[in-house]
Amino acid sequence: MTTILVTGATGRVGWHLVKILSLYDKEFYLSHRMMDSSNPSLRQKIKAFKDQGLINLIELDYGNPESITHHKLEGIDKIFLVSPYFNVLETTKKFMVEAQKTKSVQHIVKLSAMGIDLSPTTYGGLIHKQAEEIIKESGFHYTFLRPNFFMQNFIKQQYHYSTNGKTFCLPLNNARASFVDIRDVSEVAATILHEKSNKHYNMAYDVTGGERFNCSEIAEILQTILGQSIMYTNVSEQRARTNLLTTGLQIECVNYLIDFYRIIREGRMRRISNVVQTILGRKPISFEAFARDHLELLKNRVELKSIDNNN
Numbered sequence: 001m002t003t004i005l006v007t008g009a010t011g012r013v014g015w016h017l018v019k020i021l022s023l024y025d026k027e028f029y030l031s032h033r034m035m036d037s038s039n040p041s042l043r044q045k046i047k048a049f050k051d052q053g054l055i056n057l058i059e060l061d062y063g064n065p066e067s068i069t070h071h072k073l074e075g076i077d078k079i080f081l082v083s084p085y086f087n088v089l090e091t092t093k094k095f096m097v098e099a100q101k102t103k104s105v106q107h108i109v110k111l112s113a114m115g116i117d118l119s120p121t122t123y124g125g126l127i128h129k130q131a132e133e134i135i136k137e138s139g140f141h142y143t144f145l146r147p148n149f150f151m152q153n154f155i156k157q158q159y160h161y162s163t164n165g166k167t168f169c170l171p172l173n174n175a176r177a178s179f180v181d182i183r184d185v186s187e188v189a190a191t192i193l194h195e196k197s198n199k200h201y202n203m204a205y206d207v208t209g210g211e212r213f214n215c216s217e218i219a220e221i222l223q224t225i226l227g228q229s230i231m232y233t234n235v236s237e238q239r240a241r242t243n244l245l246t247t248g249l250q251i252e253c254v255n256y257l258i259d260f261y262r263i264i265r266e267g268r269m270r271r272i273s274n275v276v277q278t279i280l281g282r283k284p285i286s287f288e289a290f291a292r293d294h295l296e297l298l299k300n301r302v303e304l305k306s307i308d309n310n311n
């Protein structure tokens, strides 16, 4: 049997991946950051895993690379590697060094990002690229998943929305991009992790949606599906940066997003790949389907903002 480790299991891509892998069996491993009393949401997520019968949990903390040891990785064959927005190179190196000491690890499936081969690339792209190089040099088989901007960002990232919740603000002009649903990314990852042959070894895949949209078109889709007025306002990069910083996001994450916006704005994230169709044998999830499936979350967000505005 192949033993899989999912890092970033409490994150958006990892969470869906865990859901899909659980349909096969519950024997795979999940990693999470160190538990401490200041992080009740992590405690809740871990409880949710245990309640589903997922009990193979390992503490691997990117803030403390010493927590990544070969003892914890021994017996794992395949690692799904998610990098948060800091310590990426240090932790990738540490993962590879410790994985090399095991007798088991064979294959690294790394969550990377589309656009990393562009010149110039982005802040995040450069780091992902260097992390990919570290993995290549480690000698393991690898598969790099490089998704476009996630559709789910239109729900989660509240700093994109005006205080009345009816307008979302991004510095994207009217550039179109092939936004992708996180569920497609996770399902592609699950399929690759379960593949018995070596057909995905040493490959890099751009994972995209099947259509291109600009933000005005996205506003129209959201408006139709939510039955509420939703508008898009283009803002300057400086304004977007200020908005992001006022939410308390880490500077690394802000730089990452600002640069990602830039390459979308420049029309360089338009590429539609056939990866979802080829690997999953179906079309990518459409923006309409994404919006319908997240109707309640999208409505709550708009309503939450409207309440904030009235107070």
Ligand SMILES: NC(=O)c1ccc[n+]([C@@H]2O[C@H](COP(=O)([O-])OP(=O)(O)OC[C@H]3O[C@@H](n4cnc5c(N)ncnc54)[C@H](OP(=O)(O)O)[C@@H]3O)[C@@H](O)[C@H]2O)c1
Residues within 6 Å of the ligand: 007, 008, 009, 010, 011, 012, 013, 014, 032, 033, 034, 042, 060, 061, 062, 063, 064, 082, 083, 084, 111, 112, 113, 114, 124, 146, 147, 148, 149, 150, 153
């Ligand atoms: N956003 C996009 O549109 C986009 C597009 C393409 C590629 N990507 C790439 O996708 C990756 C992010 O994936 P995601 O959306 O699933 O991220 P996410 O939802 O932000 O999750 C990040 C994961 O990393 C974990 N993490 C954070 N700090 C940690 C630490 N100190 N030690 C151990 N784990 C830690 C988080 O744990 P907690 O739950 O405990 O915080 C969480 O499980 C990034 O590499 C990004 O470059 C993003």
